[in-house]
Amino acid sequence: MSAELQAALCRVAETTLAAVSSLDTARLPEGFCAGLTGTMTVDGHGLEVAVRIPDAFPRSLPAVFVVGGLPFPIPHIEKSGRVCSAVEQGLVIDRRNPAGVIAWALEAARRTISDGLNRRNSQDFIEEFGSYWLRSDERHWAYSAVNPNDRQRQVMVLERGNAQTGGLMPVAFFDDRAGRQVIEARLKAKDLAPRFGVYIPLTPRGSFIPPQGGQTWTFGEWRELIKASLLRADRRNLKRLLKKSGADAPVVVGLAKHGGGRTLVAFKPRAHDKTHPLADQSEQTPVPIQLERWDKEYLLPRGGASNALLGKKVAIVGCGAVGGHIAEMLAASGVGHLTLVDPDTMSNDNTFRHFLGKTLVGERKASALEIDIRWRFPYIDMQSFNDDIMALIQANTLSFAAFDLIILATGEPTLELELNERLRRLPKAPPAIHTWVEPLGIGGHAVLTVRAKQGCLECLFTSPDDEDAPMYNQASFAGPNQEFTRDLAGCGGAFTPFSYLDGLRTAETAARLAIGSLRGAIQESRLTSWRGESAEFLRAGFQLSPRWSVTDDKLTVTGEVFRQSDCPVCAARLD
16 A cells, blocks of 8 residues: 555545544455545444445545444445445546545445435335345346336246256246347347246335345245235236246336336246245245346437337438438437338448448448348338339339438439429428538538428529529538539549548438427428538639538528528429
């Protein structure tokens, strides 16, 4: 122990602990370099505590342990006596003040213990029940895709032989085919036996103390909780479910948490008898099972996605450098139904601009993107069409009216102007987003058009003085009448120069607009642009448009701003 650390420990001990019995330098657990043991007074209780200094101190917090036990169980105290009082992720501590770091850790532990002794955090027992449930030396693991709702029911179980028990043990629980597909992709095994289990939602009332000291609740204790949590009719229904599922049926319990959601634990009877132990007077102890949760109610919010988007249907037309990223972003955000349309093939010159890279070169873009997204994200329904969008529409293969949102990222403004008009003519047209990248990193755009509101893609285009010249997009940062495509391999190799990052940023702009529309937060037509650097663009001899110079607050405008009163599409009354 360094002299500086020893001085810091002694200084904290003098000001924080009532008495210090030892300054520890030996026989410390692995990963710790020093510590002390002393007495802390918390709300009139004198508690023996140990402070352990980790090897990574002061970048990592000291660990505080209750050594002599507590008058009664309280939340956030591990089996070892360690007090769980701080989450280090995102926590900033002053590494130049070791004494202050130790004092802060002790004070955080004191608050946690005080909350427990005064029963201010009793509900937290349910939050952390899973960790208490598996404090025994015997533990088994299984995957769960069971929806933790409030409906008591049978669930499907996959079991595998286990040498330790001499029988079968669950390795997976699920409700339906979608859950089974997620689980089986994770298991990658075929030697599994299917059977039924039971899911029991419980809402504990009154005091709730999880199993202590590494013990596991008996079936009798589970029956007491069930009796206190379920109405008589629900208890009768549970007995019927247990009888149908078998005397050794595995059980998943969903304990309702105070702030919403449920903690899931599972168990299975040790021996096959005539009646399930939950339905008779058995006092045997079940085999505890820890669940790795793969249900969408847990998985999506935990990864930042939204369950509210699972029912939404989005069609993405154009699966290139922008559309491909949009598809990935919407899948990662929780959109549950994606339809992809693109007639092109992934070529080697797409490698450094398309997020699929080289992995699926030679494959059709739409179906390759479907394969990648299905492999990466669970609970997503997808279909892909390796066809031209106009051919699909004319053949009545695809109807825009079936979707909640259409995203057009084709890079072909003439095509998108026609699709914009077709959408406007549909009686119940969904909102649509048109998105595109400008050359050489100067910017990108996404315009959301809503049929009931004025302001559409056509409004952004103006006809030049020369009626034979191309139309000009007023949203553009590049001035009119300039040719930006480059040609590295003859006429067939022409492309618009922009980078992976330009495509990614444009896709994010469109994806955020899409999510706002799907959630109902954005209900009007809207143009959103991002502006990059102009140096490379100007060095290439090109000219910027007047819009390049607008202030940042003008980069996003509503349809009321950019609409044209004489627009032939949205200003006219359409049948």
